[in-house]
Amino acid sequence: MQFGPIPLDQARGCILAHSMNVGGRRLRKGAPLSDDDLAALRAAGHERVVAARLGPEDMPEDAAAARVAAALAPNPTAAGLSVSAPFTGRANLYALTGGVLRVDAARIHALNAVHESVTVATLPDMTRVEPRQMVATVKIIPYAAPRAAVEAACAALGGGGALRLHPPRIGSASLILTRTPGMKESLIGKGAEAVRRRLAALGVSELEVTSVPHEVAPLAEALRAARGELALILGGSATSDRRDVGPAAVEAVGGEIERFGMPVDPGNLLFLARLADGRPALGLPGCVRAPALNGADWVLERLVCAVPIGAEDIARMGVGGLLKEIPSRPQPRAGGARAAARPVVSAVVLAAGAGRRMGGRDKLLERVGAEPLLRRIVRAMLDSDADETIVVLRPEDEARRKALEGLDVRIVENPVAAEGMASSIRAGLRALRPDADAVALALADMPEIGPAHMNALIAAFDPDEGRAIVRAADEDGRPGHPVLFGRRFFESLSRLTGDEGAREVLRENADFVLAVRTPGHGARIDLDTPEAWAAWRADAAPPLAGG
Known part of the structure; x- marks a missing residue:
């Protein structure tokens, strides 16, 4: 691509590098120069114009952006995504539904390492997104990119599949609240409502709620009776050991504790379990009674969206898990700045x-x-x-x-x-x-x-x-x-x-x-x-x- 001052008699079809006001007309940068544009420039006394001339080895910015976006999501609907038409070298990818976004970071890194003119930016892996939210953008930085570089960048994705949205798969849950002696009913109600809001934001519309004494036997009986696809336990007293009431009740009904505690704060006192019939169970930390983001939100999102999660996955949440030190940490569905979204x-x-x-x-x-x-x-x-x-x-x-x-x-x-x-x-x-x-x-x-x-x-x-x-x-x-x-x-x-x-x-x-x-x-x-x-x-x- 040739870039710089070009004589007007050679500039037809070249791409204007900088916007100009000429004879009452505004010539916008990035637009190919027409005969009318060149006539206006001559009439205004210009002899040259700063522009880009594409060669046969170049791919125009919009075509290049569309090519890379198609490689990122070869079957966008199957990946839960939509792809915008390109404009000024940019093509955006949006979530079709709410869910959890998986990003193959290694493939994105490989693409971005191919050539400085071809770039892709995404949300972080495991980000929870809303319908229509932008999840990635392709940007061709100059007005064109070398065709070979565009094709090499696409090849670096290894056949696509670098982005995938996992929508909610669980539609029902059972919440068991335990009561300690003298516990206020208002605290029980506050916990139930906070969990209900979290689940509703994830698309879980059916929630059965049970309240039992904070003891192993009644909690175990409630677990046996739970009908939801996901069992949740919110104790009247925090779970402080694998042998405490919540984990003990899970084991009493033949379940298994997969992970006790997590390196995320708030949210440390969480446990992940699997019931005897394979359904997931989650012991919730007391901080879920507040709307602020906590470690339980990360685990709930993956469980509801059927994204595999186990002890090792929770152990890897520590980097970035110091949530209490983030003053602007988001709250689930609770105001805040609107994420970049595809317009309606x-x-x-x-x-x-x-x-x-x-x-x-x-x-x-x-x-x-x-x-x-x-x-x-x-x-x-x-x-x-x-x-x-x-x-x-x-x-x-x-x-x-x-x-x-x-x-x-x-x-x-x-x-x-x-x-x-x-x-x-x-x-x-x-x-x-x-x-x-x-x-x-x-x-x-x-x-x-x-x-x-x-x-x-x-x-x-x-x-x-x-x-x-x-x-x-x-x-x-x-x-x-x-x-x-x-x-x-x-x-x-x-x-x-x-x-x-x-x-x-x-x-x-x-x-x-x-x-x-x-x-x-x-x-x-x-x-x-x-x-x-x-x-x-x-x-x-x-x-x-x-x-």
């Missing part, structure tokens, strides 16, 4: 227009290949990384509704569709799921929009980085559709009127808008007249862009 994106297809320029034909029912145009664009949204797809139709529009039969969409009728596109935007916004972080507005008359267009917008969306509105552009950088708006703009969108769509919001918030180049010219092709349809068909329409 709702796609809204605006399909309530009358299409008066079609001479009586319904443009949304025109055939594109084997299906109506409306079905094609909606299927593109469904095949993308959007979390839900909403279609706004005119009331009692049975023909368009029929075109969507069998698709997993929500149809919203707009009774005031005649007022213009803004009314359909408002109708779509009212139907969004409550936790939506962003809405992508898609026009229904754009035959070349595919999943890749939507995925590019979702990958680029990052309000913290100022990318709160993301607009699809064609491969030449000319803006088009769809457009993705972050939650902060929902109120502005809901106040729109008339038939200009969201142009007013785009104009008023230009500093937040990022135009993302997408495949081909589909972002700007909409078909409103019979003549436009005829011309497009004559050009042999390309297949739907892939994801």
Whole structure:
């Protein structure tokens, strides 16, 4: 890759190294320079531009990031992960569900040692994650990486499998609380509620709770009667020896103590056991009555998610196990900073227009290949990384509704569709799921929009980085559709009127808008007249862009 000042007459297609404001236009770094960009630079008096020129031995940053991410998770769904579309040389991997993340550190180290341009960062091994939480990111540091280095980095993973999410496997537990003479009932109740919250956060919905005297015989009887897949013991008095009440009761019913005590503080006075029928049992330390993270949380997470754990595993928890000295240690499901997460994106297809320029034909029912145009664009949204797809139709529009039969969409009728596109935007916004972080507005008359267009917008969306509105552009950088708006703009969108769509919001918030180049010219092709349809068909329409 050549990097440095390049004469303008040699710079077409080169990648701009630094953002520039030229003639009222902002040229963003990382974008390939077009003829229009070069004309603007010449008009502003520039003769050279600092840019990167890729050679045949280079792989562009986005292609390289996607290649490495695919090697990290060759079958992401089976690994419990999802992979974002690449953007500016970055591809993120997210948890599909909650669970415990396993990271093969040796493989990640091997990959990162191959070439300085190819990097992968992950959460630590055995991290408990929430659904949609980011677990790893691939970053290509320059604008391109040597193809040989990318392939060598992928080969260092040894066939993939370096990341795997273990979701919860246990759905029920039995909690046995022991009482000492004079013990307050409030303390027993506090312990039961704290354990219930911990288990609920791990997806364990069934919990039977029993209270018995702090003696071996009644505790053993309660263990025999326990029906949960996991048995938990929270003693009224701390377990201080392998021969104490809790461990003795486990052995009395034919169980075995696998580990007594752990090198984690708080959490030292824990014991791990196995009942005679193979079910795991855990003697909980008294610190579980408080919400703060403790050693029992680490063991519970692995047990619930069926991650093997034994005496040796607990012995290795000492490094990093001094939890009481971490002032900001997290509390299970109890506030704190939000982990980096994949945004919740709702796609809204605006399909309530009358299409008066079609001479009586319904443009949304025109055939594109084997299906109506409306079905094609909606299927593109469904095949993308959007979390839900909403279609706004005119009331009692049975023909368009029929075109969507069998698709997993929500149809919203707009009774005031005649007022213009803004009314359909408002109708779509009212139907969004409550936790939506962003809405992508898609026009229904754009035959070349595919999943890749939507995925590019979702990958680029990052309000913290100022990318709160993301607009699809064609491969030449000319803006088009769809457009993705972050939650902060929902109120502005809901106040729109008339038939200009969201142009007013785009104009008023230009500093937040990022135009993302997408495949081909589909972002700007909409078909409103019979003549436009005829011309497009004559050009042999390309297949739907892939994801």
